[in-house]
Amino acid sequence: MNDLFRGKLVRFTFEEPEARAKAEARWQRDTEFIRLADSDPSQLSSEKKIKEWFDHQAEGGPKPERVSFSVRTLEEDKHIGFLGVWVDLIHSEAWVGLGIGEREFWSKGYGSDMMKLCQQYVFAELGLARLSLGLHEYNPRALRSYEKCGFRLEGRTRQDLVREGHRYDSLWMGILRDEWLQMQKGENE
Amino acid sequence: MFDIQTQLFEGQEIRFGPIDHEKDPEVESKWTHDSDFMRMMDTTPARPLSAAMVRKQYEKLEKQIDEKKNLFHFMVRARADDRLIGMAAIHRIEWTNSNAFLRLGIGAAEDRRKGYGSQALQMLLRFAFAELNLFRVSAMVPEYNEAALALLKKFGFVQEVCRRKALERDGQRWDLYVFGLLSEEWLGQAKG
Numbered sequence: 536m537n538d539l540f541r542g543k544l545v546r547f548t549f550e551e552p553e554a555r556a557k558a559e560a561r562w563q564r565d566t567e568f569i570r571l572a573d574s575d576p577s578q579l580s581s582e583k584k585i586k587e588w589f590d591h592q593a594e595g596g597p598k599p600e601r602v603s604f605s606v607r608t609l610e611e612d613k614h615i616g617f618l619g620v621w622v623d624l625i626h627s628e629a630w631v632g633l634g635i636g637e638r639e640f641w642s643k644g645y646g647s648d649m650m651k652l653c654q655q656y657v658f659a660e661l662g663l664a665r666l667s668l669g670l671h672e673y674n675p676r677a678l679r680s681y682e683k684c685g686f687r688l689e690g691r692t693r694q695d696l697v698r699e700g701h702r703y704d705s706l707w708m709g710i711l712r713d714e715w716l717q718m719q720k721g722e723n724e
Numbered sequence: 725m726f727d728i729q730t731q732l733f734e735g736q737e738i739r740f741g742p743i744d745h746e747k748d749p750e751v752e753s754k755w756t757h758d759s760d761f762m763r764m765m766d767t768t769p770a771r772p773l774s775a776a777m778v779r780k781q782y783e784k785l786e787k788q789i790d791e792k793k794n795l796f797h798f799m800v801r802a803r804a805d806d807r808l809i810g811m812a813a814i815h816r817i818e819w820t821n822s823n824a825f826l827r828l829g830i831g832a833a834e835d836r837r838k839g840y841g842s843q844a845l846q847m848l849l850r851f852a853f854a855e856l857n858l859f860r861v862s863a864m865v866p867e868y869n870e871a872a873l874a875l876l877k878k879f880g881f882v883q884e885v886c887r888r889k890a891l892e893r894d895g896q897r898w899d900l901y902v903f904g905l906l907s908e909e910w911l912g913q914a915k916g
Contacts, residue, residue, distance in 0.1 A: 566732040579740060579798055673728055
């Protein structure tokens with residue numbers, strides 16, 4: 536069987552709240568990273584507060600509707616980002632959000648590798664029917680990466696975001712389990 | 725002009741960072757023992773605070789940020805050694821009217837008059853207008869804070885309100901000014 540937590544460039548772990556808070560406190564100071572990852576204004580939170588937030592999320596132990604991973608590189612075992620999945624079991628769907636805080640790992644295939652691991656987890660371990668995501672129009676790098684992973688652009692919310700005086704669309708993408716299975720066949724042949 | 729990639733929190737010699745609950749309280753405690761500084765920052769009575777008390781204030785501040793969602797607070801640090809030199813904040817935000825007030829302070833006397841305040845204000849205004857997308861920003865300044873008056877005028881703030889003899893300090897009455905800057909005025913400067 537395939538290793539669920541090991542890709543070509545990265546592996547999935549779940550780091551301690553202290554380590555995640557320390558990394559997050561540093562990553563949030565990079566404006567471009569925050570603006571690509573989120574639409575909320577950057578609020579520079581203290582490491583203490585971020586850790587309290589992680590602790591709060593972890594109360595009551597692991598929950599089936601929320602799966603979080605930390606991401607480490609295979610080569611240097613460096614903690615470079617995160618990936619989270621929100622599961623809706625009733626409709627057999629999940630939403631994914633991810634980020635690479637260490638910018639020297641941008642544009643090198645790490646994000647696509649993370650996404651492929653996520654798809655494998657969602658379709659081959661959770662057995663869900665669909666995986667969804669959203670991104671900002673001004674993030675063409677992410678769009679290309681998601682297309683490469685087989686996501687289709689399904690719609691756009693027009694001009695729902697203001698950045699530096701310009702309005703931008705939000706894009707919505709999805710991939711179905713059958714499409715993913717089809718892709719797997721292609722890759723194995 | 726700025727674009728999406730332009731860093732918000734990195735200036736020439738300073739940067740904005742989050743609160744460090746371990747190191748910052750002692751530094752800020754020192755500032756509170758400087759009554760001149762406290763009188764510039766606030767119209768409420770100045771009082772010295774222990775590091776433990778400052779730590780409590782930080783916790784209160786973070787709680788307020790969570791609950792009210794109308795406040796953004798930054799620590800100003802020297803890029804060279806990450807030393808804490810001041811604080812900057814956008815507060816009292818009214819989201820429906822897209823307006824807010826600003827606060828800015830360089831804590832230690834030896835760090836003043838070096839251009840740090842000017843760099844911090846430049847970053848704070850970009851945050852207010854290009855990250856929070858505010859329409860206007862106000863600043864309240866006592867008549868006796870000459871450095872702040874000069875700085876605000878340099879950045880194109882307009883004196884809009886003069887609350888006559890609103891303050892009493894050293895047995896003397898002082899005016900309290902409210903300055904304002906609009907998004908379009910800031911954009912004009914940023915372009916020029």
